[in-house]
Amino acid sequence: MQQLKVVIADDHPIVLVGVREMVMRDQRFAVVAEAVSPSQLVEQLQTHRPDVLITDYNMPGDAVYGDGLKLIQYVLRHFPDTQVLVLTMVSNSLILSRLDELGVAGVIQKNHLHEEIQKALSALSDRRSYRSPQAPASSVVGSTQQVDERFASLSPKELEVLRLFVTGLSVSDIARHLSRSIKTVSAQKVAAMRKLEVDSDQALLTYCIRAEQFE
Incomplete structure (x- = not known):
């Protein structure tokens, strides 16, 4: 079985190492590159055209790609064949709902990473979206x-x-x-x-x- 290529992006080295180790335990995936900034991330996506991107939501932005929603929108628009799994500490339901609307493959809260990463990888290996049980039930925009x-x-x-x-x-x-x-x-x-x-x-x-x- 051909392994799915994965790029990981996070500006925290400890998180980067942790995610890499968890992904490498799954024989269905191969980590082909890592990035610590939006510009480096886009460069690695252009080089490797991975099947999966696992990226932090908040990284130090830059004038070209920014971070957060701006960066995610850019990635989804320019690399439509790459499934995007977002890691975040953000719990604001507006942002989480917007990420879902944009078409990310899934969102994992970083404090639930160890419990959810394998479930998310299994979904992505089947080209399915992953919906975290930790996601807020409703938006703060009530009406x-x-x-x-x-x-x-x-x-x-x-x-x-x-x-x-x-x-x-x-x-x-x-x-x-x-x-x-x-x-x-x-x-x-x-x-x-x-x-x-x-x-x-x-x-x-x-x-x-x-x-x-x-x-």
């Missing part, structure tokens, strides 16, 4: 009305900051663009996050995407 109410609570200046944030600008970039201090822009962004009930930049971005804001 369209709830989304509208949350965005209606934002001030015009907070909306302005979010509109630029969604385009990919950093807080310092937004401050320069709006001629405000970095401290002011940061405070407005934090206030918007509190009103929308999200706790990270990726969750904020995903919430805006799912809520179809600023398109």
Whole structure:
């Protein structure tokens, strides 16, 4: 039986070694390359065209590929024959739902990696998606009305900051663009996050995407 080629990507060496050892125990798979950054990951995908990619969700981003949703979208678009298994510490159901919508083969919470990796590999070897039993049952976006109410609570200046944030600008970039201090822009962004009930930049971005804001 021909082994399935696997590329592993994670910026934490200990995780990288651990995942490699677990994959190598399964005779159906062969680890052909590893990566510690988005650019290195894309380079290895271009070189090896693997059957499976096991990648961390959050790696230090770069100007070309970014990380998180941006990186996953790029990989799925440019390497459609590669099954993507995402490893993450993110539990925000908006992001997990979005990953599912994008078409990843599966998502594993890192704190359940040892219990789930073999089940996931078995599914991927059969070209099936893997659905973790640890996945949240529902999204924090309860209804369209709830989304509208949350965005209606934002001030015009907070909306302005979010509109630029969604385009990919950093807080310092937004401050320069709006001629405000970095401290002011940061405070407005934090206030918007509190009103929308999200706790990270990726969750904020995903919430805006799912809520179809600023398109």
